Amino acid sequence: xxxxxxxxxDVADLAQVAVGTVxxxxxxxxxxxxxxxxxxxxxxxxxxxVRNDAAxxxxxxxxxxxxxxxxxxxxxxxxxxxxxxxxxxAEIGSTxxxxxxxxxxxxxARYIDVFxxxxxxxxxxxxxxxxxxxxETLRNHGVSVVLVDRVDPGRKISSVSVxxxxxxxxxVKHLLDSGRRRIAFIGASTEIQQVADRLEGALKAVAEHAGxxxxxxxxxxxxxxxxxxxxxxxxxxxxxRRPDGVFCANDxxxxxxxxxxxxxxxxxxxxxxxxxxxxxxxxxxxxxVPLTTIRKPTELMARTAVDVLVGEIDGxxxxxxxxxFQPELVERESTATVRNGA
Amino acid sequence: xxxxxxxxxDVADLAQVAVGTVxxxxxxxxxxxxxxxxxxxxxxxxxxxVRNDAAxxxxxxxxxxxxxxxxxxxxxxxxxxxxxxxxxxAEIGSTxxxxxxxxxxxxxARYIDVFxxxxxxxxxxxxxxxxxxxxETLRNHGVSVVLVDRVDPGRKISSVSVxxxxxxxxxVKHLLDSGRRRIAFIGASTEIQQVADRLEGALKAVAEHAGxxxxxxxxxxxxxxxxxxxxxxxxxxxxxRRPDGVFCANDxxxxxxxxxxxxxxxxxxxxxxxxxxxxxxxxxxxxxVPLTTIRKPTELMARTAVDVLVGEIDGxxxxxxxxxFQPELVERESTATVRNGA
DNA sequence: GTCGGCGGTTGAATCGTTTCATAATTACGT
DNA sequence: ACGTAATTATGAAACGATTCAACCGCCGAC
Numbered sequence: 001x002x003x004x005x006x007x008x009x010d011v012a013d014l015a016q017v018a019v020g021t022v023x024x025x026x027x028x029x030x031x032x033x034x035x036x037x038x039x040x041x042x043x044x045x046x047x048x049x050v051r052n053d054a055a056x057x058x059x060x061x062x063x064x065x066x067x068x069x070x071x072x073x074x075x076x077x078x079x080x081x082x083x084x085x086x087x088x089x090a091e092i093g094s095t096x097x098x099x100x101x102x103x104x105x106x107x108x109a110r111y112i113d114v115f116x117x118x119x120x121x122x123x124x125x126x127x128x129x130x131x132x133x134x135x136e137t138l139r140n141h142g143v144s145v146v147l148v149d150r151v152d153p154g155r156k157i158s159s160v161s162v163x164x165x166x167x168x169x170x171x172v173k174h175l176l177d178s179g180r181r182r183i184a185f186i187g188a189s190t191e192i193q194q195v196a197d198r199l200e201g202a203l204k205a206v207a208e209h210a211g212x213x214x215x216x217x218x219x220x221x222x223x224x225x226x227x228x229x230x231x232x233x234x235x236x237x238x239x240x241r242r243p244d245g246v247f248c249a250n251d252x253x254x255x256x257x258x259x260x261x262x263x264x265x266x267x268x269x270x271x272x273x274x275x276x277x278x279x280x281x282x283x284x285x286x287x288x289v290p291l292t293t294i295r296k297p298t299e300l301m302a303r304t305a306v307d308v309l310v311g312e313i314d315g316x317x318x319x320x321x322x323x324x325f326q327p328e329l330v331e332r333e334s335t336a337t338v339r340n341g342a
Numbered sequence: 343x344x345x346x347x348x349x350x351x352d353v354a355d356l357a358q359v360a361v362g363t364v365x366x367x368x369x370x371x372x373x374x375x376x377x378x379x380x381x382x383x384x385x386x387x388x389x390x391x392v393r394n395d396a397a398x399x400x401x402x403x404x405x406x407x408x409x410x411x412x413x414x415x416x417x418x419x420x421x422x423x424x425x426x427x428x429x430x431x432a433e434i435g436s437t438x439x440x441x442x443x444x445x446x447x448x449x450x451a452r453y454i455d456v457f458x459x460x461x462x463x464x465x466x467x468x469x470x471x472x473x474x475x476x477x478e479t480l481r482n483h484g485v486s487v488v489l490v491d492r493v494d495p496g497r498k499i500s501s502v503s504v505x506x507x508x509x510x511x512x513x514v515k516h517l518l519d520s521g522r523r524r525i526a527f528i529g530a531s532t533e534i535q536q537v538a539d540r541l542e543g544a545l546k547a548v549a550e551h552a553g554x555x556x557x558x559x560x561x562x563x564x565x566x567x568x569x570x571x572x573x574x575x576x577x578x579x580x581x582x583r584r585p586d587g588v589f590c591a592n593d594x595x596x597x598x599x600x601x602x603x604x605x606x607x608x609x610x611x612x613x614x615x616x617x618x619x620x621x622x623x624x625x626x627x628x629x630x631v632p633l634t635t636i637r638k639p640t641e642l643m644a645r646t647a648v649d650v651l652v653g654e655i656d657g658x659x660x661x662x663x664x665x666x667f668q669p670e671l672v673e674r675e676s677t678a679t680v681r682n683g684a
Numbered sequence: 685g686t687c688g689g690c691g692g693t694t695g696a697a698t699c700g701t702t703t704c705a706t707a708a709t710t711a712c713g714t
Numbered sequence: 715a716c717g718t719a720a721t722t723a724t725g726a727a728a729c730g731a732t733t734c735a736a737c738c739g740c741c742g743a744c
Contacts, residue, residue, distance in 0.1 A: 055731035058397040079416035117395040224628035286566035397700035
C-alpha cells in the first residue's frame, strides 16, 4: 500500500533545491524567491507531501497543540468549553486535543501523562479532585497548566472559574424581587462544592431580605428523577406550607420538579410556584414552561483560559492568575411575576 | 522555570549505563538484568524523566494515538462513542484524541490535516458530508480510516454504521404490534439521510400490515420546539382523524410532541396516543411518560470501529469492510398496550 | 576595478529517541 | 580449564524536520 512516506528530501530533489529551502517555503515563505517557491510548491503537491510533525516538534522544541481534559464531554458546559477553546486556540495557530476523564482519576492521570509525553504547549484541566501534587510536578517540568471551573486551594496554579456563591445569590434575589418569600433550595448533598456554594449564596440573599425564609430540601442526586420526587413532596403540601419560590441546584433537578408540580398536582408555574434552575442546559428553554436559570459565561471562560495559558507560556513570570467570572441570570417564564395576588 | 528537559542521555549518565539500555528498560524491560533495571528506574524517577514522544515517534515510525473526529461532541451518541473508543483503544495501548468538527467542513478538514501531520495510527471519522476524495488521498498516503455512523457511497472506505431503515421498521412494527393502526411519522426534511432511512423502514412496516396507514408530518427541525408545534397540530384534531401511534425521527421531537399532547390537550399517553422516539437520549427515560425509543449499540459500534481500524492497520489486505449494526427497541411506558379498547 | 551589502540558497549539525550489530560478561557442560 | 551458548550491555546510525553560518551572484558606490 502506498510507497513509504514522502519526506522533505524527496521534495527538495524533485524541485532541484536544498532541503533548507523547502523548509523555508513551509515556514518563511517570503524569504524565498517567487519562482523557487512556486517550483517547491508544485513538487509538494505533486508528491502529496505532508509535513512530519514529530520531526518538526523534535527539532523546534514545542508543539502546536493544547491539551484539554474535561470531566465529562457529554456535559454541555464542557462541550461548549471545548468548542470555544478550540476556536480561541485556532486564532493563535494552535489546536486543541480533547481528553475525557469521565471523572475518573486514573483516566485523568493517563491523559496528563500522554499530553506531557507529547510536550503539549500547555494544558487546560478541569480536575476530578485535588491534583495539586501532579500540577506541581508539571510546573517543575516547565509545563503550563490552567485549571478550568475549579480553583487550586494552594493558590499555586492559575485558574479560570465561576463564582457559584454569586450565582446562588442572584437566583434567590431574583425570586425575592419578583415577590416570593417562602423559598426552597433543592440540591444534593452539600459535600459537592458547587451545591454548597450555591446554597451559601442563596442563604445570603435571604438574610438580606426581611420577611424571607429559606428551607433546604435534600435530593438524592442531581437528576431529573430525584427532582421529580422532591417536587412531589413539595407539591403535595397544603398551600400555606408550600414554598412559593424554588431554587434548584441544577437544571435537571428543576425540570424534575416542574414535571411533578405540573403533572401530579396541576399547580400553575409561575403563578403558584416560581422555579429557577442552574446551568442553562438546552432543555431549560424548551421545557414545558421555559425555565429561568443561571448561566456561566462559557465561551468567555474558554477564551480567557486559553489567554491565561498562552500568557503563562510566553510571559513566564511565574505568577499564577485566578480569574473568577460572574454567572448571569437568564429570565424565562418559570419565574414571571405573578399575574394576580396569591 | 525548571532546567531544560531531561533526556534519556541524562538518565543514562546518572545510572551509569548506555542510552540503549535506558531505552530497553522503557520498551523491553525483560531484556535488562534486574539490578540494572532498578538502577535505571531510580535514575528516571530521581530526574523526573518523561519520554519525548516526538523523538520516539520519529524513530519508531508510527504513533500510539488514534484520531477521532465527531460531528458534535455534545451529542450523547458521539460522547459515548468517544468514551467507548477510548476504552477499546486503551486495551491495545493506544490513546484517542478527539476532534469536534461541529458539522463544519473546514474544521473537519483542519483536524484531518493535523492528524495526518501527527502521523496518527489511524482515524475514525463521522464525516460531515461526502469526503470520499480526501479519504482516497489519505488511503494513498497509507493512513487507515474507518467511517463511523456513515457509509462510503464509493464502497472504498471501511465503515461501521447502523441500519436506520431497520430502526424505522422496528419502531413502527412495535406500534402495530401493540394495536395501533393510524400511524404518523414526524421528522424534518427527508433530505437528511437518517430521516429518509427511518421513514423508509416505517413505510415498509406499514405496507406489511393490512389495515394500517401512515401519514407523514414534516417538522421544521429536529428539536423539542418543532416537535411541540407538530404535536399541537396532531392533538388538536378530532379523535377520528387523529393518529393513535406516532413515530418521531428522534427523541427531541418526541419529547416536544409529548409536551404538546399532554399539556395542551390533556390526552393520555399511551392510551389515547402511543409515542416512540429514536436515539435513546438520557431524557427519554426521565420524560414525564418514559419514552419508548430505538437505541444504537453505541459501545459495540465504537469497539468494532477500533477493531476494524487496527485490522486495517495490521492486516492491510486492502479490502474495505462495512459493518452494519441493527438498532434495538427500548420499551417504556409511552407505548404500553392500551388498558381498555379505544 | 574593487568592495560592501543584500537577497537567495546551501547543507551540515541538531533535536531525543529506537534499533541493531557487536562486544562483553556470565553460565554451563565436559 | 576450555569452548560454546545464553544473557546483557554498548554506542553509532537513523528517523525527518529546522536552524544557521557560510556562500554565491549581482548591483551600485566610490
